[in-house]
Amino acid sequence: MATPTKNDAIIIVGAGAFGLSTALALAERGYVNVTVFDKQLYDETQYSYFKGSDAASADINKIVRAAYGGQTIYQELSFEGIEGWKAWNDELASGRVVPPGMSSAETIFYPHGNLVMTDTEELLPFERDTIANMERSGNKDTQLIAGDARHEEIARQKGLAFAMDPFRRRARGQRHTALLDSTGGTVLADKACRFALCKARSLGVKFVFGPAAGAFLSLNRTPGSINRILGITTQDGKVHTAAFTIIACGCWTPTLLPQLDGLCEATAGSVVIFKIPKSSPLYDRLDPENFPSWQWNMRRGAEGGLYGFPRDSNGLLKIGYRGTKYTNPKVQSDGKERSVPITRWSKSEPLTTIPVQAMKTIDRFVDSHLPELRAEGINVETTRACWYTDSYDNHLVIDRVPDTEGLMVATGGSGHAFKYMPCIGKWIVDVMERVDLNRPAIKAWQWRSLKANEQPFNVLMEGSKGNRALGNVSLVHGIKGQERARL
Ligand SMILES: Cc1cc2nc3c(=O)[nH]c(=O)nc-3n(C[C@H](O)[C@H](O)[C@H](O)COP(=O)(O)OP(=O)(O)OC[C@H]3O[C@@H](n4cnc5c(N)ncnc54)[C@H](O)[C@@H]3O)c2cc1C
Known part of the structure; x- marks a missing residue:
């Protein structure tokens, strides 16, 4: 060839x-x-x-x-x-590559850490494996356990103290089991x-x-x-x-x-966006210089699977749900069903439709981790289904x-x-x-197919009868601000 x-x-x-x-x-x-x-x-x-x-x-x-x-x-x-991200930051700052409408003062990548939280008493095996593999590969002390005095001190020295407990769980007397990847951040x-x-x-x-x-x-x-x-x-x-x-x-x-x-199959994740007003004390607290990207209960099924970010320069605070990977199977011209993404060009559903399960899980998380949003009456600005390509x-x-x-x-x-x-x-x-x-x-990454005795990480092509098909789950439509009743 x-x-x-x-x-x-x-x-x-x-x-x-x-x-x-x-x-x-x-x-x-x-x-x-x-x-x-x-x-x-x-x-x-x-x-x-x-x-x-x-x-x-x-x-x-x-x-x-x-x-x-x-x-x-x-x-x-x-x-x-x-x-590569650091090099792109430098290239932008140098003025060598400045896209139309952007300035060399902007940042593409914030190395403010990525915090993985679970509601378990101990870190999960995945996080333990990360620590072990990082140590084996010469990256000791890049993974920092919340509450470990030595790790908290390393975080402080790296300028990442804020990232160890950004939701202020301990100050509220709540359990905080978390691991900070100090090499990570937000792009x-x-x-x-x-x-x-x-x-x-x-x-x-x-x-x-x-x-x-x-x-x-x-x-x-x-x-x-x-x-x-x-x-x-x-x-x-x-x-x-x-x-x-x-x-x-x-x-x-x-x-x-x-x-x-x-x-491979197209699957939907759900995104909920809040808008933090500049007048809110949360605006500074959630600034990317003061707040990490985070994940919560990623390996804990439909009731977990959340991730999020600091606010952006427009005050938008994004929280995503991935606990269930939804599909939209439709019969194609060859007679077979395949999951088709619902996008702004689709006629089938309003753009802001997301599953009730996603909204409920995010609601619960906000109640327990960011009650200040509720206290200040900051409501959902918009919602969005976002389509992944899962293998x-x-x-x-x-x-x-x-x-x-x-x-x-x-x-x-x-x-x-x-x-x-x-x-x-x-x-x-x-x-x-x-x-x-x-x-x-x-x-x-080679072309491959599921072996007879292989357990898939993602179950694909369950079709329109599957319980993750959007046609079979309860949806919330057109969420905007105060119009949405709490679920
Ligand atoms: C909600 C969400 C959150 C995610 N979060 C993270 C994260 O935190 N970290 C991370 O590392 N990854 C994350 N990912 C994964 C990451 O976004 C994707 O892996 C990556 O963006 C995929 O890029 P892509 O080029 O394959 O697809 P896309 O970005 O979808 O690009 C495909 C392009 O193909 C074009 N196209 C499609 N059909 C045609 C056609 N017929 N003719 C011409 N053009 C066509 C589309 O217009 C589009 O521009 C997330 C994904 C989603 C959906």
């Missing part, structure tokens, strides 16, 4: 974290004819959900952490990503995408945006062969020829490439499509891939160039 030369045309479909990172890596490696297509008008919407974007990467903020339990491939990948997702877009353009990558010229319609195949891909046709009917095509369409990928059946084993999917030449897929973020944005493109290009394919990470 041929590998493209530096002058060959390469097409990337999708300008989210995977597509942008791939474009950057190709340009940095000397590929001179790279074009990225995306159906969204990102130059206008600036990757902001509030300005009309809708994609996993088009978000306010994302967690960065290197704490990965026993999964050292992601621990190491995260460290690579964190170095501002929309700004990161704008930075990567600007940087890729400056290196010569071409971008075609919009629902006609930028939207993928079909793959072009060599006449007489169904297995050799020669580029794509876009919605406007134009044929774009390429030696190599990379599909990186996030949650849309499984419906565009049905070969992913059983390997059955939670590993990424970065590989050539089997039995097909000239076509690769980069997807399967499974809720944790944004943090790799500065570096994942290099790995994707390595796979394209077939560089060192025996590395454990690359092997984990």
Whole structure:
């Protein structure tokens, strides 16, 4: 199977974290004819959900952490990503790459730590594994246990004392079982995408945006062969020829490439956003300089699975629910059901619809961890379903499509891939160039299927009868401020 030369045309479909990172890596490696297509008008919407974007990467903020339990491939990948985030901060500050509408005084990555909390008496095995693996890999004292005097002192020396108990649990006499990953923090997702877009353009990558010229319609195949891909046709009917095509369409990928059946599926997470007024004492307390990103009861089923952030520069405080991974199965043209993301362009549900279970879990968390929000009468500003691309084993999917030449897929973020944005493109290009394919990470990302005796991390394709299908769960519609009764 041929590998493209530096002058060959390469097409990337999708300008989210995977597509942008791939474009950057190709340009940095000397590929001179790279074009990225995306159906969204990102130059206008600036990757902001509030300005009309809708994609996993088009978000306010994302967690960065290197704490990965026993999964050292992601621990190491995260460290690579964190170095990249720091370099992007420096590059922005230097003025070398400043996206339109942004200034060199802005920050993309806040290294303010990521705090994992559980309502158990002890840290869970996952957190214990993280500590052990960090120590083994020369990263001792990066993981700090709340309440451990030595660790509290290390946090203080690192300027992260605020991050050990940001919800002031101990002051309220509540149990606080938590582990701070002092290497982690928050990345501002929309700004990161704008930075990567600007940087890729400056290196010569071409971008075609919009629902006609930028939207993928079909793959072009060599006449007489169904297995050799020669580029794509876009919605406007134009044929774009390429030696190599990379599909990186996030949650849309499984419906565009049905070969992913059983390997990847689009699932919904729920996001609730509060708006903190500048006049509130919470405004300063929740400033990203004073507050970490956090997770709560991530491995504790439907009643847990929350994560959150400091407020952003508009006062928006985002809390996400991932305790249940919802689906939206719909019959496709081949007669099979696949989960289809509900986005701002969908006609089926109001955009702000989320499951009652998600709202209840967030309500309970706010009551117990941030009662000041209630005391000040700060209500929900908006809600949003946000679509992930889950693989059955939670590993990424970065590989050539089997039995097909000239076509690769980069997807399967499974809720944790944004943090790799500065570096994942290099790995994707390595796979394209077939560089060192025996590395454990690359092997984990290969095309695969669930083995007969394998226990999936994510159960996929349960269909419309499954109890995670949105059609089978209670939903809350159109939540806005005071209009919502407490559930
Ligand atoms: C709610 C939520 C919270 C998350 N939190 C975190 C976190 O805290 N930390 C972390 O590391 N990761 C997190 N993730 C995961 C991370 O956001 C994703 O792994 C990553 O953003 C996926 O990027 P992507 O490029 O695969 O997909 P996307 O960002 O969805 O991009 C896909 C692109 O493909 C385009 N596209 C689709 N169809 C077509 C078509 N037919 N033609 C042209 N273009 C098309 C879309 O317009 C879109 O721009 C989270 C994900 C979600 C949903």
